Amino acid sequence: MEKADYGRHFFCLAALFALGESVIGLPYSDSGKYSFLGFAFAVAASFAVLGISYFLLKSKSVFGVKAYSAVLLSAAAVYALYNAVASFTEFLRFVDKILLPDTPRFFIAVIFVLTCAYLTSRKNSVILKLSVIFFVLSAAGIILFFLLSVKDFNTEWFLINRFPGLKAVLKETMPMAARVSLPFALIPFAAEFFINSKSKKYAFTGAAAGLGLLVLCFADCIFLFGPQLSARCDFPLAAAVSTVTVGPLFTRMDGLVYCIYFATALIKTAFCLKICFFSLSKLKICFYPLKTH
Amino acid sequence: MKKIISVILIAVVSTLLCGCGGENAKSDRRYMVSSLGFSTDGALINVFAEIIIVNSEDPETSPETKVFAASAPTISGALDKIGSSLERPMLLNHCAVIAIGEKMTPLWLGKICDYCFHENRITMSAYMISVEDPYKLLSEKSRSSAAKGYDIMGMIEQQSERTGLSYNSRYFEVEARREAGKKIFTLPHFICGEEGASVDGLSVFKDDRLITDLSNDDSGCYAVITGEFEKGTLRFGAEEYRLQSRKVDYLYSDTDENKIILKLRLSGENFDDKACKRLEDGLESLYDRLKSEVGNDAFGFYDILSLKYSEFEDKYRSEYDNFFGSADFIAECRS
Numbered sequence: 249m250e251k252a253d254y255g256r257h258f259f260c261l262a263a264l265f266a267l268g269e270s271v272i273g274l275p276y277s278d279s280g281k282y283s284f285l286g287f288a289f290a291v292a293a294s295f296a297v298l299g300i301s302y303f304l305l306k307s308k309s310v311f312g313v314k315a316y317s318a319v320l321l322s323a324a325a326v327y328a329l330y331n332a333v334a335s336f337t338e339f340l341r342f343v344d345k346i347l348l349p350d351t352p353r354f355f356i357a358v359i360f361v362l363t364c365a366y367l368t369s370r371k372n373s374v375i376l377k378l379s380v381i382f383f384v385l386s387a388a389g390i391i392l393f394f395l396l397s398v399k400d401f402n403t404e405w406f407l408i409n410r411f412p413g414l415k416a417v418l419k420e421t422m423p424m425a426a427r428v429s430l431p432f433a434l435i436p437f438a439a440e441f442f443i444n445s446k447s448k449k450y451a452f453t454g455a456a457a458g459l460g461l462l463v464l465c466f467a468d469c470i471f472l473f474g475p476q477l478s479a480r481c482d483f484p485l486a487a488a489v490s491t492v493t494v495g496p497l498f499t500r501m502d503g504l505v506y507c508i509y510f511a512t513a514l515i516k517t518a519f520c521l522k523i524c525f526f527s528l529s530k531l532k533i534c535f536y537p538l539k540t541h
Numbered sequence: 542m543k544k545i546i547s548v549i550l551i552a553v554v555s556t557l558l559c560g561c562g563g564e565n566a567k568s569d570r571r572y573m574v575s576s577l578g579f580s581t582d583g584a585l586i587n588v589f590a591e592i593i594i595v596n597s598e599d600p601e602t603s604p605e606t607k608v609f610a611a612s613a614p615t616i617s618g619a620l621d622k623i624g625s626s627l628e629r630p631m632l633l634n635h636c637a638v639i640a641i642g643e644k645m646t647p648l649w650l651g652k653i654c655d656y657c658f659h660e661n662r663i664t665m666s667a668y669m670i671s672v673e674d675p676y677k678l679l680s681e682k683s684r685s686s687a688a689k690g691y692d693i694m695g696m697i698e699q700q701s702e703r704t705g706l707s708y709n710s711r712y713f714e715v716e717a718r719r720e721a722g723k724k725i726f727t728l729p730h731f732i733c734g735e736e737g738a739s740v741d742g743l744s745v746f747k748d749d750r751l752i753t754d755l756s757n758d759d760s761g762c763y764a765v766i767t768g769e770f771e772k773g774t775l776r777f778g779a780e781e782y783r784l785q786s787r788k789v790d791y792l793y794s795d796t797d798e799n800k801i802i803l804k805l806r807l808s809g810e811n812f813d814d815k816a817c818k819r820l821e822d823g824l825e826s827l828y829d830r831l832k833s834e835v836g837n838d839a840f841g842f843y844d845i846l847s848l849k850y851s852e853f854e855d856k857y858r859s860e861y862d863n864f865f866g867s868a869d870f871i872a873e874c875r876s
Contacts, residue, residue, distance in 0.1 A: 409851040476720040491666040
């Protein structure tokens with residue numbers, strides 16, 4: 249019963265997971281002129297992935313086949329671990345290039361790993377409650393930054409004189425779908441673990457909120473830099489935020505965006521590690537069921 | 542208790558990681574670069590750095606600016622030379638202006654843009670300007686701020702507000718156009734007179750080469766033709782109109798004869814049919830003059846028409862110069 253009370257917390261957690269490292273990395277360096285079309289398809293694909301993942305998870309209980317469950321849980325554990333490592337290494341790359349280029353990576357890695365380890369080892373309620381704080385700050389920061397940069401937007405970057413063709417759009421969509429949409433497959437596993445709720449409401453609305461914020465970040469970069477220059481930037485949102493002047497001269501918002509990224513990277517890494525441990529423990533139960541006396 | 546500790550831990554770590562503390566902590570031990578200038582004599586690049594010198598030992602001494610210059614076969618080499626004559630490292634994060642010499646070659650301009658992109662410390666919102674002699678401009682005494690670079694930034698913003706010209710010359714705006722394959726971009730053109738530096742219209746660059754400098758009055762008409770005029774004052778000799786752009790549309794014709802047609806809808810006080818005709822004549826005259834002076838398209842019509850008409854892009858991708866060479870320009874203005 250207690251777990252069900254965390255539905256709204258899970259909404260925030262799912263939204264932060266959706267933001268992940270994409271918040272600062274979109275559009276990726278392999279994107280091209282039509283990255284906004286690719287992104288639009290990737291956003292749509294995210295919901296499809298979420299739906300399919302729920303279906304696969306539901307099938308587990310319907311079929312009741314041990315092998316099927318084992319494959320599903322193993323895949324979830326491996327993919328969650330892969331996502332945790334990817335999120336962690338991307339954060340280190342960001343620190344190395346942008347945030348603290350003069351500081352050895354080792355120290356940052358230690359701080360990040362310790363914080364993640366702490367979050368992962370604590371009760372689920374810790375990460376869920378922290379997500380609420382981080383989500384509110386992230387949403388406020390992203391919306392504020394979007395509003396402040398509107399005056400510099402150049403709508404020309406979104407104009408196209410014809411549909412580029414399915415092949416070109418697919419070329420843009422595939423890498424985005426792999427990095428933005430596919431991780432959504434983990435959300436149903438997390439929902440089962442964190443809130444144990446049959447309701448898909450919080451997972452879907454949380455994902456939608458995260459994607460909505462991601463759209464704002466993506467639009468910021470494209471409207472300011474155009475698709476080509478955005479793709480050339482290592483961390484487009486970090487570059488975009490450096491163009492916004494809040495007050496006279498250089499009172500800038502860089503720190504805010506760096507904080508948002510730290511929060512989303514931390515939550516995503518801890519979230520993925522939790523799913524990995526959860527899947528492995530379920531896998532163990534699958535083969536060695538607990539004996540009741 | 543655990544919850545509180547966890548939140549505090551995260552907040553502390555966030556604070557440690559998420560400021561630009563790495564740079565700021567050292568900034569009082571660095572020399573701040575307020576503007577960079579570049580000129581070339583072919584093989585070598587001349588780099589000028591306006592540096593704000595603060596004596597941290599004596600807070601009573603007011604900061605002063607000095608321009609350091611060095612030449613080298615690479616930009617980083619020239620900056621290293623400047624750095625070797627300083628007692629402290631340079632802090633590039635607050636560079637407000639990138640001044641480009643008028644004799645800059647396309648090759649060096651490309652290298653400057655690449656350098657500014659890869660050098661993370663140079664902010665992408667620095668203004669790019671064009672000037673005959675960057676050293677002379679940056680060496681002028683600043684009047685309203687700590688350094689000439691910040692004065693220049695203020696002049697551009699103030700001039701833009703007054704004339705209605707959006708200069709679109711911040712580094713990221715210029716680089717976005719170059720990266721998207723647009724051939725034309727403009728920079729504010731500065732001159733150094735006896736009264737000090739002033740904005741003297743626009744410098745038009747094509748394929749990274751300066752092709753012409755326009756006066757302030759011509760710059761207004763140029764902006765109307767390229768669709769970048771939003772609201773401001775247009776002058777034709779003694780006549781002056783305060784106008785607002787309502788609608789801009791471009792058409793082309795290549796059936797009987799080649800034509801580029803600009804349809805404008807402007808509004809403003811006293812802007813009647815006579816003034817419309819005056820504006821049309823002014824725009825067509827600027828088109829003819831630039832066409833004969835420059836010899837090719839200085840307005841970026843190819844980019845504008847290609848974006849609107851896919852068949853134009855297909856037809857004239859490789860033969861645009863032939864089309865433009867024989868194309869008349871017609872401005873149709875409505876109030």
